[in-house]
Structures are given as structure tokens and as C-alpha cells.
Amino acid sequence: xxxxxxxxxxxxxxxxxxxxxxxxxxxxxxxxxxxxxxxxxxxxxxxxxxxxxxxxxxxxxxxxxxxxxxxxxxxxxxxxxxxxxxxxxxxxxxxxxxxxxxxxxxxxxxxxxxxxxxxxxxxxxxxxxxxxxxxxxxxxxxxxxxxxxxxxxxxxxxxxxxxxxxxxxxxxxxxxxxxxxxxxxxxxxxxxxxxxxxxxxxxxxxxxxxxxxxx
Ligand code: DX5
Ligand code: ZN
Numbered sequence: 001x002x003x004x005x006x007x008x009x010x011x012x013x014x015x016x017x018x019x020x021x022x023x024x025x026x027x028x029x030x031x032x033x034x035x036x037x038x039x040x041x042x043x044x045x046x047x048x049x050x051x052x053x054x055x056x057x058x059x060x061x062x063x064x065x066x067x068x069x070x071x072x073x074x075x076x077x078x079x080x081x082x083x084x085x086x087x088x089x090x091x092x093x094x095x096x097x098x099x100x101x102x103x104x105x106x107x108x109x110x111x112x113x114x115x116x117x118x119x120x121x122x123x124x125x126x127x128x129x130x131x132x133x134x135x136x137x138x139x140x141x142x143x144x145x146x147x148x149x150x151x152x153x154x155x156x157x158x159x160x161x162x163x164x165x166x167x168x169x170x171x172x173x174x175x176x177x178x179x180x181x182x183x184x185x186x187x188x189x190x191x192x193x194x195x196x197x198x199x200x201x202x203x204x205x206x207x208x209x210x211x212x213x214x215x
Contacts (some may be wrong), residue, residue: 033054040068061110101129111130116137124161170188176193196208
């Protein structure tokens with residue numbers, strides 16, 4: 001089953017509540033929230049207080065993608081703000097295993113994100129501990145970038161690695177109707193999309209992302 005996780009970075013922040021309502025009416029189950037710290041990535045977005053503020057507005061699964069250096073500093077507050085799953089970058093923490101345990105100790109599901117240049121083998125010894133792997137298909141920091149084609153090979157390799165574990169494989173960056181199909185074929189089952197979902201008719205865009213796949 002393929003799921004679309006719209007990234008609110010692509011939404012109109014002046015009308016966030018309405019944008020979120022529209023997604024719920026389209027039966028979207030996962031909302032992707034991109035937290036950026038201006039340090040790990042060259043951009044700043046929002047933090048735990050804004051997530052807490054949004055929480056009562058939606059029943060969707062809050063999937064918080066932390067693009068934050070030393071994420072342990074913020075994990076408890078993000079969990080408390082109402083995250084359902086927190087993904088942290090392998091490149092942003094010295095003690096990945098410890099950071100994952102910290103997320104799980106808050107009762108929230110844990111995922112790990114890999115930048116385009118980071119090999120999937122780095123996940124080998126934490127597969128029992130995580131619910132999701134997020135593969136960046138662009139360099140993190142901005143919406144609207146172009147998909148890096150060689151990432152389909154990495155998706156396939158990662159899918160093979162996680163095949164005997166109940167782990168979701170999410171992709172993020174430059175996902176449109178064409179790249180969505182390539183990612184699904186390679187083994188991704190959750191597609192994050194920002195600009196593609198929010199530019200124009202959301203219903204039609206989501207339909208095109210899913211293609212022939214059932215949701
Ligand atoms: C990029 C973020 C993405 C971004 C995706 O650093 O992690 O979630 O919003 O945007 P698009 O779909 O426009 O590439
Ligand atoms: Zn993201």
C-alpha cells in the first residue's frame with residue numbers, strides 16, 4: 001500500500017488550517033513536518049511550539065523530519081508537542097543508537113533519515129529498533145529541488161536490506177508524478193511531496209502521484 005505524506009513546507013502558511021483541512025478531506029493520513037535549524041541545513045522553519053500549536057487542528061499522523069544538529073536536545077519537546085513519529089538524520093547525531101532509544105523512550109515511533117551521499121549499510125545494526133527509513137532524494141534544506149536519479153538504486157538496495165523487518169521506506173525530495181513511479185518501483189512505500197501536492201489541484205496531484213496504486 002502506497003501512502004502520500006504531504007510536506008507542509010509546500011503549503012500556504014497564511015492559510016495553514018485550511019490547507020490541512022483539505023488534506024484530511026482527501027483522506028491523507030500522514031502530515032510531514034520539516035523542522036530545520038539553520039545549522040544542520042542552511043534554512044530555518046519551525047520548532048516544537050509551532051507543532052504543538054498545529055496538533056489540535058488535525059488527526060493526521062504527525063511525521064516530524066528533524067533536520068537538526070544534535071537532535072537529542074529537542075526530541076523530548078517534539079514528542080511532547082504531539083509527534084507520532086520522529087525521524088532524525090544519521091549525519092546529525094554522534095550516537096545514533098542512543099538517539100533512537102531516546103525517541104522510543106518518549107513513546108513515539110523512531111525513524112532514521114539518510115542524506116543522498118550516506119550509504120544504507122550504516123543502518124545495518126539498528127534495523128530492529130526503527131519503524132521507518134527516510135531516504136533523501138535531494139539534499140535537505142529546501143522544497144522544490146530536483147530529484148537525484150541515482151537514488152532509485154539506493155531505494156532498491158535499502159528495500160532489500162529491510163525486507164525482513166516491519167519498516168516503512170519513505171522518500172523525500174523532488175517527488176512528482178514521474179519520480180513517484182520510479183520510487184515505488186524501486187521499493188518505496190511512503191512518498192513525501194511538498195511542491196507537487198500543493199501547487200494546483202491537490203486531489204488531482206495526489207491521484208497522479210499514486211498512479212495505478214491503491215492507497
Ligand atoms: C527538504 C524537505 C522536504 C521538502 C520536499 O529538505 O525535507 O520534505 O519539503 O519538497 P519537494 O517535494 O518540493 O521537493
Ligand atoms: Zn522532509
